[in-house]
Amino acid sequence: MAKPYFDSDGPLALSHRGFSPEGLENTLIAMEAALELGFRYLEIDVRTTSDGVVMVFHDERLERVTDGVGLLADHSLAELSSVRVRGVEPIPTLAEVLERWPDARLNVDIKDDASVQPFVDVVEQAGAHDRVLVASFSDRRRLRVLRRLSRPTASSAGMAVNALLKVVSPLGLAGRAARLARVDCLQVPRHYRGIPVVTAGFVRRCAAAGIPVHVWTINERPEMEALLDLGVSGLVSDRADMLAAVMRGRGHWPRVN
Template sequence: MNASAAARHPYLSPDAPRVLAHRGLVTPDAAALGVAENSFAAVAEAHAAGVAYVESDCHLTADGAVVLFHDDDLRRVADDPRAIADVRVHELEEIMSERGGLITLAQALDAFPDVRFNLDVKAAAAAESVGRLVAPHAERVLVTSFSDARRREALAAARSAGAVRRPATSPGIDTAKRLVAARALRRTTRVRALLADLDALQLPERRGPIRVVTRGLVRDAHAAGVEVHVWTVNAEDDMERLLDLGVDGLVTDRADVALAVVNRRGTTAV
């Protein structure tokens, strides 16, 4: 990456290709045992594999706890129609007890002090609580959301809760769309302005027929000191191709495979 070490947010140090374990790591063997994504076991497996970055999602329970959970309900994970917002922590603990164990955001930050967390604020109600919880850990947390308003609310809450510096951040959908449009129109000043308050662009390689991640986008991001992380990349060939393109991070369900790819290339994943 072109940005100087001094300019980068501490979340992004040291400078090397990054493997971000998408919702933790659930290997085929673990899945066969019933381990679910975003569970304590999935985070622990990613950590044990040597992954420094774990991507996860944040929802708020009925009793106000921030939990690592992707969906807004329990249908897919537990065949239970209830919304996360309507369930209390002790109920979720019971449900997840045979699925790798529930993990709250507070537990994740405490139990894995050397892991950097990439947190997607899924529920609007969770934004303020996420910000308060990550405030003491801002140097090892990136906050993002599909909603820019939700992302900014969490960042502001971290500042209000005493964070020495804001957590790292990547854009929501609206900002990403504006960036892609500004690049297409060659509005260089607008591109720089959109990148100014970001630490990473976390994007899919494509959105329908539109190629989002290109060599030109990587070049523009790097010129502004911003990294490019691509989600969700699970095939080795795609990992190799994107690393050749110059991307800085791979968000993947197969962090074990991505680590092997990065290490095979003669670099050290972080």
């Protein structure tokens, strides 16, 4: 049975780190912009401070997108309070996001091992089990989170399990492997190192096994249309404006928060 997280009509549209042409990724203003476009699902990343606070942030280091310096993990929440993304927006905490938008669904990529228990604590405190999906490139980290949560939470496969399911799907074993790995969906690139991942056969076999396939990060309209025609169950995009238009054109929206 599908988890409540996936309760949606039609394919899922996920806004990648919110929506900000100005590069204000993973900030409250970027998430607000995506939600105003009609998005219900936000893809975000989390890392944890030196004093155990889960922050919505992608990189290991601060320099690429903020006016701060060094590893995020070496800073306390108080030290990060003056850091600004692109010199403009503060780095939000996961707790802030969950509290601010109780109807939003969060696809959370857990970027470091230090976030495992703090992430669990935030989800438990907020009672957010039905509105988060646990994701990580590391299946080991992902499974550590799932084992510590008091209630089932949606989860997508990491790199190892994605590869395994790609290999075993022609053998009719994808459903069994997904259940053993505690996977509710696959979130994959269209190609990996030049090798096609999302093919008609792969999508068809996953659908037969009850495994939704979400594809990232798709930023061109023809590719969005082609993948939806192929039957994928979700798209992740930096171009929330474009993806919203595609979804509306196909009759899946509007949905205005």
